[in-house]
Amino acid sequence: MLGYRIKLAAVALPLLALTVSAIQAKADETRLLLTGSSTIAPIAEEIAHLYEEKNQDVRIDIQTGGSTKGVIDQRRGLNDIAMVSRRLKPSESDLTAHTFALDGLAMIVHEDNAVEDLSSDDIRAIYTRKKTDWSDFGDDGGEIIIINKSEGRATLDLFLDHFGLIPPDIKPHMVIGENEQGIKAVAGNRSAIGYVAISTAFYDAEHGVAIKLVGLDGVLATVENVANGSYPAIRQLNLVTAGEVSKTTQAFLDFAQSEAVHEILDTFHVVAPSR
Amino acid sequence: MSEASQPLLAHRSALRRVDWSAPAVCAIPVAVVAVMAWMLGEIAWLGADKLSWTFLTEAPRNAGREGGIGPIIASTGLIVGICLATALPLAVATSVLIAEYLPAHSRTVRVMRTLLDVLAAVPSIVFGVFGYAFFALALGFGFSILSGGLTLATMILPILIGSIEQSLRAVPLDMRIAGAGLGMTRPAVIARVLLPLASPGILAGTLLGLGRALAETAALVFTSGYVARMPESLLDSGRTLSIHVFDLSMNVPGGSGPAAGTTLLLVLLLLVLNGALLWLIAIWRRRTGMSFTLTP
Numbered sequence: 001m002l003g004y005r006i007k008l009a010a011v012a013l014p015l016l017a018l019t020v021s022a023i024q025a026k027a028d029e030t031r032l033l034l035t036g037s038s039t040i041a042p043i044a045e046e047i048a049h050l051y052e053e054k055n056q057d058v059r060i061d062i063q064t065g066g067s068t069k070g071v072i073d074q075r076r077g078l079n080d081i082a083m084v085s086r087r088l089k090p091s092e093s094d095l096t097a098h099t100f101a102l103d104g105l106a107m108i109v110h111e112d113n114a115v116e117d118l119s120s121d122d123i124r125a126i127y128t129r130k131k132t133d134w135s136d137f138g139d140d141g142g143e144i145i146i147i148n149k150s151e152g153r154a155t156l157d158l159f160l161d162h163f164g165l166i167p168p169d170i171k172p173h174m175v176i177g178e179n180e181q182g183i184k185a186v187a188g189n190r191s192a193i194g195y196v197a198i199s200t201a202f203y204d205a206e207h208g209v210a211i212k213l214v215g216l217d218g219v220l221a222t223v224e225n226v227a228n229g230s231y232p233a234i235r236q237l238n239l240v241t242a243g244e245v246s247k248t249t250q251a252f253l254d255f256a257q258s259e260a261v262h263e264i265l266d267t268f269h270v271v272a273p274s275r
Numbered sequence: 276m277s278e279a280s281q282p283l284l285a286h287r288s289a290l291r292r293v294d295w296s297a298p299a300v301c302a303i304p305v306a307v308v309a310v311m312a313w314m315l316g317e318i319a320w321l322g323a324d325k326l327s328w329t330f331l332t333e334a335p336r337n338a339g340r341e342g343g344i345g346p347i348i349a350s351t352g353l354i355v356g357i358c359l360a361t362a363l364p365l366a367v368a369t370s371v372l373i374a375e376y377l378p379a380h381s382r383t384v385r386v387m388r389t390l391l392d393v394l395a396a397v398p399s400i401v402f403g404v405f406g407y408a409f410f411a412l413a414l415g416f417g418f419s420i421l422s423g424g425l426t427l428a429t430m431i432l433p434i435l436i437g438s439i440e441q442s443l444r445a446v447p448l449d450m451r452i453a454g455a456g457l458g459m460t461r462p463a464v465i466a467r468v469l470l471p472l473a474s475p476g477i478l479a480g481t482l483l484g485l486g487r488a489l490a491e492t493a494a495l496v497f498t499s500g501y502v503a504r505m506p507e508s509l510l511d512s513g514r515t516l517s518i519h520v521f522d523l524s525m526n527v528p529g530g531s532g533p534a535a536g537t538t539l540l541l542v543l544l545l546l547v548l549n550g551a552l553l554w555l556i557a558i559w560r561r562r563t564g565m566s567f568t569l570t571p
Binding site: 033038039041042043045046049061062063064065078178179197200267268269 | 336337338339340412418496497500501502503512522525526527528529530531
């Protein structure tokens with residue numbers, strides 16, 4: 001019985017020691033914690049990687065949970081920076097938003113379509129099938145084919161939010177997932193209308209794909225108009241802080257709003273705000 | 276014990292008498308198998324060209340669109356390891372208490388069972404919120420592999436207790452009587468006779484819990500978190516395979532390729548675990564002649 005206990009101790013004690021040593025975290029580096037929007041998280045993570053390469057003594061951890069969780073965490077002092085993928089609400093005026101990127105939504109039609117501009121009311125009427133033919137808008141494309149995004153896509157949320165629609169209102173002919181899939185669907189159908197992230201649509205239209213970006217409420221859908229804030233269907237990607245921030249936090253905020261991150265923003269189809 | 280008294284074999288001979296020409300009866304299993312095959316086929320088709328040694332060992336780059344999943348496999352291993360190291364001793368102790376010490380139909384056992392059933396039916400996101408409030412905030416572990424592992428441990432506890440209790444009860448009463456006849460104390464009978472005999476059942480339950488833990492996403496978003504770096508200590512945040520798949524497919528444009536590769540690895544792991552589970556149960560039945568059914 002004694003031998004059995006010695007054996008047990010021989011296994012358990014090193015395991016315990018290993019656990020204790022593994023639990024002790026390194027203290028010689030400065031840490032930053034960002035929590036919030038899962039849309040921003042992958043972008044912030046890439047920016048953090050780049051920042052860590054240039055500042056070896058800083059470690060940045062990113063955690064998700066949604067924009068509002070980021071705001072709550074910031075108020076309770078649980079994070080250093082909140083990631084918020086929307087404008088701050090009036091009730092959040094105690095916080096400071098640092099907008100590091102803008103995400104726009106472009107309405108797209110086939111390049112042969114005669115329509116140049118649609119109002120928000122037109123788009124609501126089309127997507128709820130109150131107006132079902134292109135002749136209502138001065139085009140001979142016939143019945144409008146409505147392409148919608150699948151559930152859970154950030155672009156769908158932005159679309160619903162901007163036009164004040166709820167999912168059951170929309171009666172699509174086709175549901176797509178990726179931006180590229182939406183562009184292919186519209187390029188291949190003379191009567192289709194869809195919406196995708198603006199930078200993807202702009203890039204493809206420039207590169208000869210048979211789509212056209214339709215203006216919204218009289219504003220052309222261009223990356224410039226998203227960057228300068230005049231385009232209506234945009235979403236801010238914000239880093240949010242409350243009150244005085246630490247030097248490390250401020251340095252990272254400055255970095256995230258600098259030219260150095262533009263290449264990363266491109267790969268996520270978002271644009272830096274012009275200032 | 277004769278073969279005829281084993282429920283699975285009796286079941287199988289009953290199946291042979293079913294009239295297979297009845298199309299409705301045929302169509303249902305075919306449909307179920309077809310859906311399963313389609314799903315596995317699509318995952319294999321999309322992910323097969325991604326799986327390579329570099330993919331399995333490298334760190335993810337460019338938000339996971341390039342590079343591999345090395346740190347994510349490491350974090351997954353650590354989280355699941357902590358989960359089992361915590362849950363298993365607790366589950367064995369609880370099952371011994373329920374199966375060996377308390378009277379089978381006592382009030383205490385009934386209450387405990389009800390509580391365990393309730394715990395088993397709780398949605399995993401609730402465990403996530405609990406883990407965040409208790410392990411991450413109250414105990415101060417923060418977003419860490421430790422918080423995640425402990426949260427998963429609370430989640431798989433009812434599964435483990437259920438299957439270990441079953442396998443203990445399946446050990447014939449003769450064993451206990453024979454042990455007592457030899458002058459062994461009750462703890463000695465449990466430690467030296469009952470638990471070794473029940474060990475394949477304990478392993479089977481462990482694999483079942485492990486499968487549930489590997490597939491978990493909701494309970495880990497708020498506990499072990501999102502960081503895709505190679506973990507340096509148990510207090511570091513670490514991303515699991517399931518969370519990586521979720522993030523790549525929902526939040527990263529152009530992330531579907533590596534998501535498929537990671538999914539394929541996850542599915543392969545789960546299939547291997549399930550294969551091992553069936554194999555262990557088969558061996559155990561052959562060796563002991565005891566019947567054992569899984570009630571997850």
